[in-house]
Amino acid sequence: MLPTPKTHRFIPFLLTVVALFFIVRDPAKAADAATAAFNGLVTVVDALAAFAGALG
Incomplete structure (x- = not known):
């Protein structure tokens, strides 16, 4: 029987690898993206x- 893939480990690993590649390749653009993402999160909160x- 084939083992089922463990997506709860694979997806965070994949996102981490992509983020590290982006940070190493273009740090200024990565900083701008992180700032924009944080500002969006603050706006939603x-x-x-x-x-x-x-409400009350």
């Missing part, structure tokens, strides 16, 4: 906090 605050 701020919107959820405003929504929850307006």
